[in-house]
Amino acid sequence: xxxxxxxxxxxxxxxxxxxxxxxxxxxxxxxxxxxxxxxxxxxxxxxxxxxxxxxxxxxxxxxxxxxxxxxxxxxxxxxxxxxxxxxxxxxxxxxxxxxxxxxxxxxxxxxxxxxxxxxxxxxxxxxxxxxxxxxxxxxxxxxxxxxxxxxxxxxxxxxxxxxxxxxxxxxxxxxxxxxxxxxxxxxxxxxxxxxxxxxxxxxxxxxxxxxxxxxxxxxxxxxxxxxxxxxxxxxxxxxxxxxxxxxxxxxxxxxxxxxxxxxxxxxxxxxxxxxxxxxxxxxxxxxxxxxxxxxxxxxxxxxxxxxxxxxxxxxxxxxxxxxxxxxxxxxxxxxxxxxxxxxxxxxxxxxxxxxxxxxxxxxxxxxxxxxxxxxxxxxxxxxxxxxxxxxxxxxxxxxxxxxxxxxxxxxxxxxxxxxxxxxxxxxxxxxxxxxxxxxxxxxxxxxxxxxxxxxxxxxxxxxxxxxxxxxxxxxxxxxxxxxxxxxxxxxxxxxxxxxxxxxxxxxxxxxxxxxxxxxxxxxxxxxxxxxxxxxxxxxxxxxxxxxxxxxxxxxxxxxxxxxxxxxxxxxxxxxxxxxxxxxxxxxxxxxxxxxxxx
Numbered sequence: 001x002x003x004x005x006x007x008x009x010x011x012x013x014x015x016x017x018x019x020x021x022x023x024x025x026x027x028x029x030x031x032x033x034x035x036x037x038x039x040x041x042x043x044x045x046x047x048x049x050x051x052x053x054x055x056x057x058x059x060x061x062x063x064x065x066x067x068x069x070x071x072x073x074x075x076x077x078x079x080x081x082x083x084x085x086x087x088x089x090x091x092x093x094x095x096x097x098x099x100x101x102x103x104x105x106x107x108x109x110x111x112x113x114x115x116x117x118x119x120x121x122x123x124x125x126x127x128x129x130x131x132x133x134x135x136x137x138x139x140x141x142x143x144x145x146x147x148x149x150x151x152x153x154x155x156x157x158x159x160x161x162x163x164x165x166x167x168x169x170x171x172x173x174x175x176x177x178x179x180x181x182x183x184x185x186x187x188x189x190x191x192x193x194x195x196x197x198x199x200x201x202x203x204x205x206x207x208x209x210x211x212x213x214x215x216x217x218x219x220x221x222x223x224x225x226x227x228x229x230x231x232x233x234x235x236x237x238x239x240x241x242x243x244x245x246x247x248x249x250x251x252x253x254x255x256x257x258x259x260x261x262x263x264x265x266x267x268x269x270x271x272x273x274x275x276x277x278x279x280x281x282x283x284x285x286x287x288x289x290x291x292x293x294x295x296x297x298x299x300x301x302x303x304x305x306x307x308x309x310x311x312x313x314x315x316x317x318x319x320x321x322x323x324x325x326x327x328x329x330x331x332x333x334x335x336x337x338x339x340x341x342x343x344x345x346x347x348x349x350x351x352x353x354x355x356x357x358x359x360x361x362x363x364x365x366x367x368x369x370x371x372x373x374x375x376x377x378x379x380x381x382x383x384x385x386x387x388x389x390x391x392x393x394x395x396x397x398x399x400x401x402x403x404x405x406x407x408x409x410x411x412x413x414x415x416x417x418x419x420x421x422x423x424x425x426x427x428x429x430x431x432x433x434x435x436x437x438x439x440x441x442x443x444x445x446x447x448x449x450x451x452x453x454x455x456x457x458x459x460x461x462x463x464x465x466x467x468x469x470x471x472x473x474x475x476x477x478x479x480x481x482x483x484x485x486x487x488x489x490x491x492x493x494x495x496x497x498x499x500x501x502x503x504x505x506x507x508x509x510x511x512x513x514x515x516x517x518x519x520x521x522x523x524x525x526x527x528x529x530x531x532x533x534x535x536x537x538x539x540x541x542x543x544x545x546x547x548x549x550x551x552x553x554x555x556x557x558x559x560x561x562x563x564x565x566x567x568x569x570x571x572x573x574x575x576x577x578x579x580x581x582x583x584x585x586x587x588x589x590x591x592x593x594x595x596x597x598x
Contacts, residue, residue, distance in 0.1 A: 039112075042124070045105030046071060050130030051563070052089055052100070054139045055172075055342065055349040059563055061089045064589075076566060078556060079139065082146045084163075084177025084186045088290070091188020092135070095289035097341070102130030134342040136172035136349065140465050141165055144458045145175040148451050152437070156447040158418075159184055159439035164319045165455070166432045168327035168423070170353040171336025174431070178290075178319075181404075181417075181438040192294025192316035193436065196402030197254050197444070198421045199312030201369060202325050204247060206275030207262045208365040214247040214372075218266075220257040227264065227304040236260055236307065240382075251372040252381045254399065260307030269306045273299055278359050279325040281317055285337040285354065294318050312400065323434050325359075326421055329369050330429040333360030370396050374426040383420065386449035388457060396429075397422020397452065399444035400436075416440055420448035424456045430467050431459065486516045486532055487557055494532055504529040518554065544590070546580035547573050552594060562590050569594035 052061035059078055066072045075093065077086045093100070105127035109118035149161045160179035167174055180187045208214060223241030226233050240253035250258035263272045282296035295316040300306055308314045320338050328335045337354040344352055360366055373396035377383050383399045400419035419436040423429035433455055435448040460466040461484060481503035486494045491513050498505040506522075506529050518533040535546070535558065547555040555573050559565050563586055575593040578584055 040108060040110050043107045043109055043121075045107070045127050046073075047102035047104050047127050048129045049073075049102060050100045050132045052092060052133050052135060053346070054135055054137045054142075055174075055346065056138065056140075057134075057346050058139050058560070060085070060135070060137070060139065061093060062564065063093070064564065064566065074566070078565065079143075081553065082142060084146055084149070084179075085137070085139075085142050087178065087186040087188050088137075088176055089188075091290045092133070092340070094188070097133060097289060099131040100133050103128035134346050134349070136167075136174065136339050136342055136352075137176070138174045138465065140462060141459055142175040144462070145177065145455055148454045148458070149177065152447070152451045152454075156437060156440055156442060158437040158447065160186070161435065161437045161451070162319055163436075163451070163455070164323050164434045165459075166323045166327055166338065168330035168336075168429055168432045170339065170351070171324065171327065171355075172339045172342075172349070172352070176319075176340075179438060189291040189293055190318040190320055192296070192318050192321075193417050193438075194315065194402045194405075195312040195317050195322055195419065196400035196417070197256075197312055198322060198398050198400035198419045198434070199315070199317070200251065200254065200259050200310075201329060201373060201398050201421075202276065202279060202322075203259050203262055203267075203272070203310045204251060204372065205329060205360060205365060205369055206272055207247070207267050208368065209275065209361060210267050210271050212247075212262065212266045214368060216266075217244040217246050218250065218255075218258045218261050219244055220250075220255050220261075223257070225257045225260070227260070227307050233304060236304070248372050248375055251398070252375045252378075254376075254382045256308075256311045259311040261310075263310035264303060264307050272306075272310070273297075279321075279328070280335060280356060281321040281325065284320065287341060287343070288338065289341055292318055292320070294321075296321075312402065319434050319436065322421060323432055326423075326434070327432045328359050329366050329373075330423050330432055332363045332366050333358050335359040370423070370426045370429075373397055373422070377422070382443075383445040383449050385445055386420065386422075386453050388453060390457065390460075393424060393456065393460070394426045395422055395424060395453070395456070396426035397449075399449060401443040404439065414441055416443070418442060418444040418447045420444050420452045422452055422456075424460065431456065481530065486519050486530075487554060489516050490514070491516075491534060498530075506531050508533045515558065544576070544578045544580055544582045544584035544588075547576055547592060548580075549573060555592060559590060562586060562588055564588065565590045565592070567592045567594060571595045 046065055049063040051059050053059050062076045063073050064076065066074045077089060080086050103125065106125040108122045108124050110120045111118050145163045145165060149163065153161050159181055162179045163175065163177050164173065165175040178187055178190050180191050220238060220242050222243055223238040225236045227236065236256055238255050238257050242253065245253065245255055245258055263269060276297050284292050297315045300314065305314050324335065324338050335356040337356055339352065339354060342349055342352055374394065375381050376398055377386050377395045383397065386395055388395060398421055402417045404415045404417055417436055417438050418440045421434040424431050433452050435451045437447050440447050486497065489497060494505065494516050508531055512534040514534045516532045516534060520531045522529055522531045545558045547558050550573050552567060556565065562584055571594045573592050574595050577591045584590060
């Protein structure tokens, strides 16, 4: 027993001696150093955000790191005078576009308790900078749209307006504003509304696709119809009273009774419901960046309600739902997913599209419907006031005057959401435009129609936007071109543009060069002319132009070659950094301050 204890003791002594010797070797002789007090921390690096640009490469939004210590970022809306655009950009920036946000870096650092410098540092997640995102939006068309809204909303006493301009050949959204009548604000969410009569073209094309003869005369009951013949049932009425009408006349005079009868007597409700679903209402593609809020189109069992759905009541759709369905009529029958993000970037802006399916089997049906919609705008139609003074337009479209729901859940008698949806050329449409003015007291033809007309005319009179040098051929001689902006053009470009448009222009100082920063209509003994003010600058020389004294819009035009511009205040520029003439290339940070009077 004693021997065992002695052996065990010797073994423990030797093991302890070996352990102590090993520790001594590590601490004294080895190059490796081990600290008792070790801490680990994670360090984060901020990845640069990508920018949001329009289809032509104009920067619309950026997010800059103002203070790296506090990790404070500042969002910059380069065209914040465009309230609808700013709301859409906010929706895009807050959406889950991973490429835009990039990926922050993460490092794990190991410290000892006595030193500030880490012993080791390991990258856990690499930094990935955000990518630039190109929208299908065209800033020039967006500005035309919002200028029209600013003019007509107060003129007609509306709460606000939503406008959507789409290219029917691609489904790309060229301009868009989304107004929420509830909050009375422009938002980055698409809100639904009861469309009213602008839904009738969808009912008409479903009828044609189901073999309904467009020449068949529908009994419109002299303007009063009880669907079930029940005395207690609310009567469906027509504003323009007729005994009978064919589909062309029903569209021209916007007969609720005819379109109600198309659903319950001609098409059949089951076919009508399937037809509506075929146009993918209530559906948005997975990559659409904005939130869509609506109740949509739902099946109903009540016969009268089925009839009212045929003329756009008892359903809720967004402007996106209506515009994409209408676009299929304009393009010959193809349904495209509405596209706001250009997946393949600026170079693919004119061609990128995402087709869903062919929804109208016959191009003859689309031609017939476009002719019907042209009749709405022609003499005698409900929108004859929308007919343009320019003979090169062949407007075709449909009015809508939908009663709003009051607090009791009933239709208000004198408040409407007034709409117009149309194309600029019935034979060869390039644009679909839907205008809705909320909370008006007048019909869609009276309030929304003129906004559509103004937008389309200004797009076509803009030589950089109108199709195939349209303005060169059609602009009237000696035109002042009041609706055309020369801001930002060089002197040579302004002269070339004015020559093509046959505009009468002069410069405030013929000896100057540079770019146009202001334009004013003037008159002398020879008549009226457009005076353009020039400001010399170093746009392409990498030098900072002098923007002091300019309004924000004009200053941004002068600084368009610089990507990072931060401004503060309102009014005109009174201070800028860097100073005029200083080095300032595309990546420079430029700060300008504005105030009301300088």
